[in-house]
Amino acid sequence: xxxxxxFGGTVRRGGRADRxxxxxxxxxxxxxxxxxxxxxxxxxxxxxRERTRDMDVHVWLESWLQDLRQAGRMxxxxxxxxxxxxxxxxxxxxxxxxxxxxxxAVLLKTLPVPDPQQxxxxxxxxGVNAPLAVFSYPVFQQMQKAAGSEADLGASNVVDxxxxxxxxxxxxxxxxxxxxxxxxxxxxxxxxxxxxxxQQDNRALGASPVxxxxxxxxxxxxGGDAALLGRTITLRGVALTVVGIAPPEFTGLDPANxxxxxxxxxxxxxxxxxxxxxxxxxxxxxxxxxxxxxFWLGVFxxxxxxxxxxxxxxxxxxxxxxxxxxxxxxxxxxxxxxLQPGGRGGDSLRRSYGAPLDLLMTLAGLMxxxxxxxxxxxxxxxxxxxRREIAIRLAVGISRGRLARQLLSEGLLLxxxxxxxxxxxxxxxxxxxxRLAADPFQPDLDWRVWAFLGTVALGTGLVLGLLPAxxxxxxxxxxxxKSGGLSWGRGRGRVPLxxxxxxxxxxxxxxxxxxxxxxxxxxxxxxxVNLGFDRAHILTAEMQLPDKGVPAGQLAVLQERILERxxxxxxxxxxxxxxxxxxxxSADTSGLSLAGRADPPGGLRAHENTVSSNYFDAVGMPLxxxxxxxxxxxxxxxxxxxxxxxxxxxxxxxxxxxxxxFGYNQTHSDQFEIIGVVTDARVDDPHTPAxxxxxxxxxxxxxxxxxxxxRTAGDPAALARAVRATAGAxxxxxKVRSVATVSHRLDEMLQRxxxxxxxxxxxxxxxLLLACLGVYGVMAYAAAARGVEFGIRMALGAKxxxxxxxxxxxxxxLLLxxxxxGLPLALLAGRWAQPLLPGVAAGxxxxxxxxxxxxxxxxxAAALLPAWRAAHADPLRALRAE
Amino acid sequence: MRLFRKDRxxxxxxxxxxxxxxxxxxxxxxxxxxxIDRTSEALLQVEEGSLYxxxxxxxxxxxxxxxxxxxxxxxxARYYQLRAAGRRQLADEQEQWRRLVRGVATVLAQEA
Numbered sequence: 001x002x003x004x005x006x007f008g009g010t011v012r013r014g015g016r017a018d019r020x021x022x023x024x025x026x027x028x029x030x031x032x033x034x035x036x037x038x039x040x041x042x043x044x045x046x047x048x049r050e051r052t053r054d055m056d057v058h059v060w061l062e063s064w065l066q067d068l069r070q071a072g073r074m075x076x077x078x079x080x081x082x083x084x085x086x087x088x089x090x091x092x093x094x095x096x097x098x099x100x101x102x103x104x105a106v107l108l109k110t111l112p113v114p115d116p117q118q119x120x121x122x123x124x125x126x127g128v129n130a131p132l133a134v135f136s137y138p139v140f141q142q143m144q145k146a147a148g149s150e151a152d153l154g155a156s157n158v159v160d161x162x163x164x165x166x167x168x169x170x171x172x173x174x175x176x177x178x179x180x181x182x183x184x185x186x187x188x189x190x191x192x193x194x195x196x197x198x199q200q201d202n203r204a205l206g207a208s209p210v211x212x213x214x215x216x217x218x219x220x221x222x223g224g225d226a227a228l229l230g231r232t233i234t235l236r237g238v239a240l241t242v243v244g245i246a247p248p249e250f251t252g253l254d255p256a257n258x259x260x261x262x263x264x265x266x267x268x269x270x271x272x273x274x275x276x277x278x279x280x281x282x283x284x285x286x287x288x289x290x291x292x293x294x295f296w297l298g299v300f301x302x303x304x305x306x307x308x309x310x311x312x313x314x315x316x317x318x319x320x321x322x323x324x325x326x327x328x329x330x331x332x333x334x335x336x337x338x339l340q341p342g343g344r345g346g347d348s349l350r351r352s353y354g355a356p357l358d359l360l361m362t363l364a365g366l367m368x369x370x371x372x373x374x375x376x377x378x379x380x381x382x383x384x385x386x387r388r389e390i391a392i393r394l395a396v397g398i399s400r401g402r403l404a405r406q407l408l409s410e411g412l413l414l415x416x417x418x419x420x421x422x423x424x425x426x427x428x429x430x431x432x433x434x435r436l437a438a439d440p441f442q443p444d445l446d447w448r449v450w451a452f453l454g455t456v457a458l459g460t461g462l463v464l465g466l467l468p469a470x471x472x473x474x475x476x477x478x479x480x481x482k483s484g485g486l487s488w489g490r491g492r493g494r495v496p497l498x499x500x501x502x503x504x505x506x507x508x509x510x511x512x513x514x515x516x517x518x519x520x521x522x523x524x525x526x527x528x529v530n531l532g533f534d535r536a537h538i539l540t541a542e543m544q545l546p547d548k549g550v551p552a553g554q555l556a557v558l559q560e561r562i563l564e565r566x567x568x569x570x571x572x573x574x575x576x577x578x579x580x581x582x583x584x585x586s587a588d589t590s591g592l593s594l595a596g597r598a599d600p601p602g603g604l605r606a607h608e609n610t611v612s613s614n615y616f617d618a619v620g621m622p623l624x625x626x627x628x629x630x631x632x633x634x635x636x637x638x639x640x641x642x643x644x645x646x647x648x649x650x651x652x653x654x655x656x657x658x659x660x661x662f663g664y665n666q667t668h669s670d671q672f673e674i675i676g677v678v679t680d681a682r683v684d685d686p687h688t689p690a691x692x693x694x695x696x697x698x699x700x701x702x703x704x705x706x707x708x709x710x711r712t713a714g715d716p717a718a719l720a721r722a723v724r725a726t727a728g729a730x731x732x733x734x735k736v737r738s739v740a741t742v743s744h745r746l747d748e749m750l751q752r753x754x755x756x757x758x759x760x761x762x763x764x765x766x767x768l769l770l771a772c773l774g775v776y777g778v779m780a781y782a783a784a785a786r787g788v789e790f791g792i793r794m795a796l797g798a799k800x801x802x803x804x805x806x807x808x809x810x811x812x813x814l815l816l817x818x819x820x821x822g823l824p825l826a827l828l829a830g831r832w833a834q835p836l837l838p839g840v841a842a843g844x845x846x847x848x849x850x851x852x853x854x855x856x857x858x859x860x861a862a863a864l865l866p867a868w869r870a871a872h873a874d875p876l877r878a879l880r881a882e
Numbered sequence: 883m884r885l886f887r888k889d890r891x892x893x894x895x896x897x898x899x900x901x902x903x904x905x906x907x908x909x910x911x912x913x914x915x916x917x918i919d920r921t922s923e924a925l926l927q928v929e930e931g932s933l934y935x936x937x938x939x940x941x942x943x944x945x946x947x948x949x950x951x952x953x954x955x956x957x958x959a960r961y962y963q964l965r966a967a968g969r970r971q972l973a974d975e976q977e978q979w980r981r982l983v984r985g986v987a988t989v990l991a992q993e994a
Contacts, residue, residue: 020950021934024911024960028930031912031955052934 021052050402063402067409074410081382082414084777085375088770089418089460092371094425095763097453099364101430103357104448109344112249114188116343118306122153122299122313124320126334129605134278135297135320137265137289140180142319143299150304151312152186154179155297157265158257159275165234166221174217176235177252178265178273186302187250194229194244201264205287208264211240215248217260235261236271253300253342265289265297272549280327281664285549292323300342309339328591330599356756359833363515363763370508370767372460374774375414376467377501381781383407383468404469411465412458419457426453436755499814502778506818506855507825509771514826514851516764518837519757521847525839526750532681532690533582534620535742537573539716540581541708541727544737552702558731562708563612565726571713572723576618577698577705579610582683582742594651595661595671606647606692607684610703615695616642616678619709626658626676633675635699641672645680647692672696686746687753687838716741756836768854772862775811779863783807783870790870800871807867808860815856822855823848895928895936897979900964900972903946908963910953911937937962945971 025048075082110116122143125131135143137155144153161173181199184191192215201208211233213222222228232239240263251258263271269287277288277296288294303309317337325332383390393403430445550558559577566575592604613629616622624645633640641662648657663671672694680690698705708727712719720739728736783790790803830842840847902917903909909917914937915928940946945968953959964972 020960023958025934027910027953027957027959028912028915028934030957035916048931048934051931052938 021049025049025052064405064409067406068413070406071410071413075413078382081378082417084773085378085414086418086421088371088374088773089415089457090421090425091766092368093418093422093453093456093460095429095766096361096364096368096456097422097426097449098429098433099357099360099759100452101426101445101449102353102433103361104446106353106357107344108448109255111187111253111255111343112189112247115302117341118302118304119187119342120301120303120306120309120339121342122301122316122337123340124324124335124337126331126336128334132278132295132335133298134276134295135299136292136295136323137180137297138292139320139323140297140299142323143316144182146316146319147301147312150308150315151301152182153299153301154183154186155265155299156180156183156253157268157273157275157277157296157298158252158254158259159273160257162236162261162271162273164236164261172221174235174260175257176261176263176271176273177259178268178271178275179262180265180297183262186300188302189247189250191244192247193226194242196244197262197264202266205266205289206270207266209238209240209267209270210243210264211235212244212246212262213242214246214251214258214260214262216251216258218245221260233261235263236273238267238270240267253298293327301339303339313337313339330593331591353752356752356836359836360756360759363512363760366508366512367763367766368456368460370505370512370770372463373501373505373508374770374777375464377505377774378777379411379464379468380471380501381778383471384785385781407469408462408465411463411468412461414464415457415461418460419453422453422457423450433755433759436758499778502774502814503818503821505771505774506815506859507822509767510819510822510851510855511826511829512760512767513764513855514822514848515829515833516757516761517847517851518830518833518840518842518844519753519760521844522837522840523750523753523757526686526753529682529686529839531683531686531746532621532679533683534711535746537712537714537716538582538619538742539710539712539719539723539739540742540745541710541723541739542581542737543706543708543727544735545704545706546733546735550733555704556699558734559612559705562727562730562734565730566708566710566723569719569722569726571719573711573713574614574618575708575710576615577612578615578707578709579703579705580607580683581707582619582681582709590664592662592664595663604651604692606651606694608694608696609683610696610698610701610705612698612705615709618711620711621681622679624677624679625656626674628676629697633697633700637700639670639672639696639700640675641694641696642676642678643674643694644678644690644692646690647694648674648677650692686749717744753838768858771855772859775814775859776862776866779807779811780866780869782810783866786870787873790873791876803871804867807870808863811860811863811867812856815859819852819856823852826851893975894979895932896940897972897975898926898928899933899936899940900945900968900975903962903964904969904972908951908961910959910961912959914962940968 111119113119121133122135123131123133134157135155140153140155147153156177156179159176159178162176163171164174166172179197181197181202184196185198191212194212197210197212201210213228218224218228228242229245230241230243232241234240240261246262252262266289267273268289274284275296277294280293280295282288282291282293284294288296301312303312320337321332321335324335390403394400426449427445545555563575563577566572590606590608592606593599594604611629613631613633616628623642626642629640629642643657651657651662652660657674657677659674661671661673663669674694678695682688682690683693684691696703708723710716710719710723720741724736724739728734790798790806794800794803826848827843830837830844834842898918899914902914906913906917911930911933915930915933918926918928937946937948941948941962945965946962947965948960948962950958951961
């Protein structure tokens with residue numbers, strides 16, 4: 001209430017308040033003079049006026065404006081200082097906001113559905129192996145029944161790259177999601193046009209050929225044509241009626257992998273849609289929805305009371321277990337169903353970028369700390385220069401509170417300017433990041449980012465304002481006046497905190513420079529690491545079967561013919577077929593049992609690949625023991641397998657793996673004899689060492705081997721056209737879907753490493769620049785302040801070199817202290833970041849030494865100029881100035 | 883209102899100002915100071931450096947109000963006068979003051 005009255009007073013009386021106080025005091029003094037009073041007790045009129053004035057808020061506001069204007073004047077008077085401060089802060093704050101916009105998009109955003117906290121993803125885990133996140137349709141139906149009214153379940157299977165016939169002819173690969181009837185109603189989103197896919201659409205196999213399009217796809221491919229509803233599109237030869245359009249914000253459960261077309265899961269067989277799945281000897285060519293052995297559906301639940309999620313998992317568990325027991329009796333008992341919070345949607349981006357973003361956020365935070373330390377140093381040095389001015393103002397009666405407020409205003413004004421500039425920096429940097437990263441980032445510069453930016457700017461302003469204000473509180477007017485303003489004196493720090501801040505800056509900057517070095521070395525290591533095969537000379541051509549398929553016998557003959565023809569091309573050394581590829585994550589995972597041994601709970605897991613017999617020679621993967629596949633291994637001889645070293649080490653430690661047998665489970669008819677061990681090739685991911693993997697022979701497997709690996713003598717890219725033409729010419733039914741070199745694909749997979757290396761490199765460079773600015777600023781001030789001392793020294797015969805040495809020695813000491821603090825920090829931080837530093841040790845001495853040398857040499861060079869100036873100043877002028 | 887009990891000395895000045903205004907009616911700062919000076923037989927001399935901040939504080943707290951008038955010497959002066967809240971506050975403070983004095987006096991009156 002009181003506050004309002006005060007404020008009302010402000011509005012009513014406006015700016016006259018100051019004058020009124022003056023008039024009131026004048027009146028008093030006049031009466032006292034007339035009364036012949038002694039000049040007593042009133043004391044400092046100025047101070048009384050200040051204190052009286054402070055009782056009124058409107059005057060308070062007025063004086064704030066005054067302070068701001070004054071701060072503005074001070075900053076205008078020192079344009080260089082202002083520019084450096086605003087720029088460093090803008091870069092610091094802007095970079096933080098940009099990285100935060102990524103954090104916001106990847107880690108904080110929730111799915112665009114009502115009550116996202118009610119969405120949970122189902123998974124089954126044995127606590128040892130990677131959890132099982134796909135389920136069969138019969139199990140899904142059982143679970144939906146068990147959930148009753150407590151939760152609505154939805155199921156979907158994603159198929160990347162199904163061929164869609166375009167209106168103008170030609171084909172296009174689109175991402176399709178096969179969904180259960182309750183998928184959309186459980187999510188609770190409304191269609192933009194038409195209707196969703198519903199329970200009616202999933203009543204019988206292939207009964208309802210309908211499709212819902214994503215908004216983006218509808219716009220891009222059909223120009224947002226409203227008349228498309230009710231018409232048909234042709235997906236892999238099947239005509240689907242478009243019944244609805246999704247709203248713009250909804251692109252499925254994994255925003256990083258947007259879906260273009262949704263269709264009922266009962267269309268699986270008709271569309272030959274074979275997405276990711278786990279199979280327990282299922283019949284792939286039979287309709288998947290009907291098979292209990294085909295685990296292919298990701299399942300989510302909308303739990304109406306999220307607190308009941310655990311209870312619900314227990315209620316669904318029996319339905320899952322009853323079925324799983326039949327699939328995998330050896331290991332089923334170890335599994336347990338659980339519900340994982342899914343309100344933030346699929347986590348493919350979060351998985352690969354979660355840790356890097358934490359790291360980048362930390363680096364950006366360090367940058368900001370560095371910028372603040374730098375700016376504070378400059379501010380304090382400037383304050384020291386302003387001591388006399390401040391002393392005079394204190395002497396003429398400005399209150400300490402008011403002085404502190406003025407200094408605070410300067411800090412806030414600087415932060416305000418920097419915050420404004422930071423908006424531009426944030427927008428620029430986040431655009432740059434999107435360009436650098438190949439992954440589908442959509443950094444949203446929404447209110448959260450701006451709130452973050454504003455908070456950081458405000459906090460920065462408070463730090464920048466309060467520190468000098470605190471300094472001013474402690475300084476004594478008389479002392480400052482006595483000492484004549486220039487009082488650095490004998491190298492003792494009179495820029496209080498100044499030295500400490502320089503040391504801190506050097507330490508932080510070292511951290512960032514070392515980080516930049518480590519990440520770029522790690523990136524370089526990834527480009528040269530031995531992957532276990534001939535990465536530089538391999539071309540991969542992926543073939544595509546027609547919708548109707550090709551009979552297995554014919555396909556084998558055609559593929560053999562392709563190998564012959566491509567192998568005969570000039571410049572080609574060898575060619576082979578395989579199922580999974582050398583550079584992707586698509587290798588099947590299989591549960592295994594070793595003959596004559598009890599399995600651990602949950603069983604053993606290994607990747608599995610099917611290859612043609614000459615595969616290892618063709619891709620340059622050396623055989624370590626045993627023998628290769630050979631002509632005597634046929635469809636009718638006993639099953640054989642070649643395993644990698646990791647497989648042998650893990651499952652047969654300190655034994656010879658050759659001759660041992662294993663199978664999918666103890667009773668399964670397929671039992672493989674190990675005939676050879678090959679080197680550990682990083683076929684999944686260049687970052688991580690190989691995991692257990694076994695190779696089956698194409699002739700002994702029903703898996704399709706559609707990837708043609710071609711090893712060339714020279715540059716593989718030069719043969720891309722010839723390989724495409726030759727392989728595609730053998731039979732009209734076998735088309736070449738894509739041709740790419742392995743090294744090109746590896747480049748793409750190193751996108752993330754490159755992004756981190758580039759950003760940390762940018763941070764490192766900026767850090768170095770800021771540290772140089774800080775050192776230059778403080779040393780320039782220190783040298784100027786010691787002008788008198790230097791003058792005397794030179795008058796007494798000191799050489800210029802000696803004076804320069806004085807300044808440089810002081811700088812060097814500060815730098816050394818900073819390095820001594822920074823190196824252990826860098827070692828610690830490196831250990832923390834080690835998981836993101838494949839191929840290089842976090843404590844890599846070469847990188848750390850190089851960083852330390854750069855960190856020592858560059859700022860020392862920055863101190864050369866003030867040192868030279870100090871040595872060449874006219875000693876007489878310096879002495880006279882005192 | 884509690885504000886004024888925090889500091890006894892500051893509270894005393896407030897009490898004297900309020901009392902003066904209740905006895906004298908509207909008065910400007912100099913008159914208030916002179917009145918206290920006179921009636922206390924020069925025992926209490928008001929620090930003018932504290933007077934004006936106190937007057938403005940009391941006004942902000944809604945205990946007194948001010949207006950510009952032409953004074954008896956034909957000059958513009960700021961006159962202060964009690965408001966209802968000020969009158970209540972004065973009664974309160976006076977009562978407290980008496981109690982304090984009585985308490986202190988009783989303690990001091992004890993024979994050794």
